[in-house]
Amino acid sequence: MGTDPCAAPPRLDPHDLDRIRRAAAFVAASDTASVLADLLPGLTAAERDAVAAHSRFTHAAVLVFPPSLAGLRDLLHEEGLAVGPVTPSVVVRDRLARRYGRSADALEVGILRAPVTAADGSPCEIEIFALAVPPGSGLDTVAAGERAHDHEAHLALEVTTPGPVVLAGLRATLLGRGVTTADGGGHNAHEDVTVLYFRAGDGGRYQRLELNARGHHPGVLAEHGRSGDRPAERLLQLMTGAWATQAVAVAADLRLADHLDTAPRPGPERLAELTGAHPDSLRRLLRYLTALGVFAPDGAGSHRPTELGRLLRTDAEQSLHPLALLYGGPFYESFGALGHAVRTGRDAFEHTFGAHHFAHFAQDPVLADLFDRSMAASTQMFDPIAELVDFTAARVVVDVAGGNGALLGRVLQAHPHLEGVLLERPHVVEAARAALTKAGCIDRCRLVSGDFTDEVPGGGDVYLLSRVLHDWDDRQCLGILQRLAAAVPEHAELLVVERLLPADGDPSPSLAVPWDVHMLCNVGGRERTAEHYGRLLAEAGFDLTGVAELPLDGALLSARRTP
The missing domain is CATH 1.10.10.10 (Winged helix-like DNA-binding domain superfamily/Winged helix DNA-binding domain)
Structure with a gap:
């Protein structure tokens, strides 16, 4: 987001202009020691020294409300601030949208940074967040609320020795003796920075602290998110x-x-x-x-x-409309019998409806169509695969239980030299024929009606097995992989798409964790870790050769026949 050099500088409310001036003056008069003393009076001098040994004061932030972002940089130059260009601030925009029940698309929020030298001579800056409030936009209430409560005003410390142990120690100190409360956080993938927010007690002008650490620290982030909730409210939200x-x-x-x-x-x-x-x-x-x-x-x-x-x-x-109907329909009903699945180890869907969900859906054309459309609804998981895998030497790609051909179609579209084979149940084959025709590659496809638990087409160079193995227990999974090992030529590559459970002890949030309970309750299968899949592949005669991340917490596992 740039500025229009011909635009007249926007008018700023005098209160906003004064807040910018006071923020610059605060930074110029402060350093790490004084910020810690002001913001965290509960710490002893020795504790403040320990925090300062691993962090430094980097900036103060304010939020202002010009009628337009165009020309704002020029206005701030007139104030003697050498601000850089205006860049979008998605994080603050989304927080404001949630806080005031607005559409994020309707909010234009930018950020400008101006260098200011701190009291000890160290380089610091002020961050100026700006929400455009055009006349008649109806955003005056947002501006009034933020001016009254200063939700976004904060001071920031940078962790100078980033690492999970130091970060966890700083966090524990701030929450404990520092008498702060957790106030959210996240990982800025663009800058590769983990951000933790803390809310300090009443009294000071700045009541919010931002702790920045280079790199991604999912364990500390997960713990920080949990501690930011009040237990009773969080439990009620879960209920x-x-x-x-x-x-x-x-x-x-x-x-x-x-x-x-x-x-x-x-x-x-x-x-x-x-x-x-x-x-x-x-x-x-x-x-x-x-x-x-x-x-x-x-x-x-x-x-x-x-x-x-x-x-x-x-x-x-990539509409999720079918999934909403499926999860709020038959799967919602069977989840009411989750206790049966936990007590017996048998899926609750069969207990509720009298048949496994595959058989139950197959008996009802409407449900069968809803299920097939639901599986196709999350196919953005497949988007990177055609580029992640080197298909140069391949000629034939076999998609085993490939649904409507969403993955195979992506691969064939990206690599015109390839031919495809899709194996599926008869009624799904017809849906795949329509989808692959629409994708423009049906002339390079052979559609095979059948059941992969009986026979797998041979002669392929690459075999795709997408979201299949998690439907089955380990014994059945092993049988599927053994049938593949018998059909797959020695030179061929097997590509498996699944969600992976985090390794034991890894607190990283993952969609695979709730999906594992879904598989227990509704399908009779399970999600697995990469190591678990590696053991099954090895027992079936494959070597796991690689794991790559996919959207929607998916993963692409590559395997080859064991020599």
């Missing part, structure tokens, strides 16, 4: 998770995202007519979905889908 599942499922069933992502947008009464819903009940549902971040008020008495909500559009690219 009501099923309510959120149903709210999203009903939104999908009523196609609210389709109706509300239009111009003109329907008002409440018209939306109730379009969806056949009770007006007041629909309003209450939308309020809950807004709190969940799925919709946001549009400022004109209606709502609009957020970035999350647009994924519920039926025509959205």
Whole structure:
């Protein structure tokens, strides 16, 4: 985001201008020792020295509200601040959107940095976050709220000796003797920095501290996130998770995202007519979905889908609409019998419906279609595979239980020299034929109707096995891999797509952890660690040769026949 050199400098509220001046003056009059003494009076001098030995004061931050970001840099130059260019601030934008129930897309937030020398002569800076508040935008209430509470104003320390042990020690000191509370955090992948926020006690002008450490420290981040919650409130949020599942499922069933992502947008009464819903009940549902971040008020008495909500559009690219219906439908019902699965080790779906979910869905064309569309809904997991793998020497790619051909189609589109073979159940083969025709590569595909548990086509150079192994227990998994080993030529490569559980002791958040319980409850399979898959592959006659990350917490495991 740049500035327009011809634009007149925007007017700044005198209060905002004064806050910038005071922030610059504060940095110039401060150093690491004085900041720690002011912000963390609960620490002893020795403890402050210990914190200072591993960190240093780097900046103070304020949030201001110009009518436009254009020309803001010039205005600050007039104040004697050598600010750099305006760059987008996605983190602050998203926090403001959540805090005030706004759509992030409707907020333009930039950040400018100006160097200021600290009292001890060390280089520091002020960070100036700016939310554009054009006249008539309705954002005046956001500006008023932020000016009153200074949520985004903070001081920052940089960890000079980054590492999980030092970072954990600093965090424990700040939360303990420092008498602060955890206030969120995250990993800035663009700058490769882990950020932890702390809220200090009342009294000082700055009540928020930012701790920055170079690198990614997922264990400390996970622990910090847990400690930021008040236990009773967090537990209540967990208990009501099923309510959120149903709210999203009903939104999908009523196609609210389709109706509300239009111009003109329907008002409440018209939306109730379009969806056949009770007006007041629909309003209450939308309020809950807004709190969940799925919709946001549009400022004109209606709502609009957020970035999350647009994924519920039926025509959205990689729409999650089918998954919302599946997870809020039969899988929701069977999850009510999770206790049966935990007590017996047998899946709750069969206990609830009288048949395994594959057989149950196959008996109902509507459910079978919903399941197949749901599996296709998360295929963004496949996007990088065509580029991650070297297909140069390959000629034939065999997709075993390849669904509607989403992965095979991506590979064939990216590599025109390849031919494909897709093995699937008869009714799925027809869906794959349509998808591969649409992808423009059906003329290079051979579609085989059959069951991979009986026979696997031979003659391939690369074999794809995507989201299959997690459906089965270890004994069945081993049998599948052994059949593959018997069919796969010695030179061929096996590519397995699955979610991987974190290794024991790794606290990193992962979608594979809840999905593992889903597999227990609804399928009878399980998610596994990379090591677990490696053992199964080795027993079947394969060597695990590589693991690569994929979107949606997926992973690509590469294997070859053991010589």
